[in-house]
Amino acid sequence: MKLSFTLNGHPVEVATEPTLSLLELLRRHLNITSCKEGCGEGECGACAVFVDGRLVNSCIYPVLSLQGVEVTTLEALMEKTRNLRESFERHDAAQCGFCTPGLVMAAYDYLRNGGSPDPEAVKTALDGNLCRCTGYQKIIEAIVDASGEEQ
Ligand code: FES
Ligand code: FES
Incomplete structure (x- = not known):
């Protein structure tokens, strides 16, 4: 087709x-x-x-x-996700990195829709994303840190 x-x-x-x-x-x-x-x-x-x-x-x-x-x-979103990606790097939020593009997309979607910087809310927003390496804490910190910046 x-x-x-x-x-x-x-x-x-x-x-x-x-x-x-x-x-x-x-x-x-x-x-x-x-x-x-x-x-x-x-x-x-x-x-x-x-x-x-x-x-x-x-x-x-x-x-x-x-x-x-x-x-x-x-x-196509490399520029728009720059803040988030840099925050992931600062917080050491990617280990093997396999889950990272999906997490960046989910976080970008969350923040561009006015998502709160509250860590519990970020955690809930990431419900659909699995990471086998990091234990999520650094990922949540990275997203909270990026939340004040323009997405
Ligand atoms: S590969 Fe699509 S949700 Fe896991
Ligand atoms: S960093 Fe390895 S699965 Fe998330």
Whole structure:
């Protein structure tokens, strides 16, 4: 099947199998690698991208729903997430780094929607993101620290 949609501000036309997930399409065919395959079941947040401005787990987003939508990945948000990414670095919030792009996307979405700097609220906002390395404390501190800055 053929699909047309917008990827990071550019029109894309791609021939794909209808059974693929958005994550598979992005990683295997469109050279987008910020989104990671962790669980593959919508549970870990490592594969997060924006579809029409809404954060989704791309591993469970079917390519069949892509026609005409706008997909934005971390590759297109490097400038807008600079404060957050620098805060992650300052707080040593990434160890293996596998979960980090998904966490940055979730934190960016949280803060741009006026999310509170309260650590408990940040923790709740990260409910859908799993990290096997850090114990979350440094991640929460990094997001709280970045929360006063413009996203
Ligand atoms: S890989 Fe998509 S939510 Fe885990
Ligand atoms: S830093 Fe390794 S999974 Fe989060």
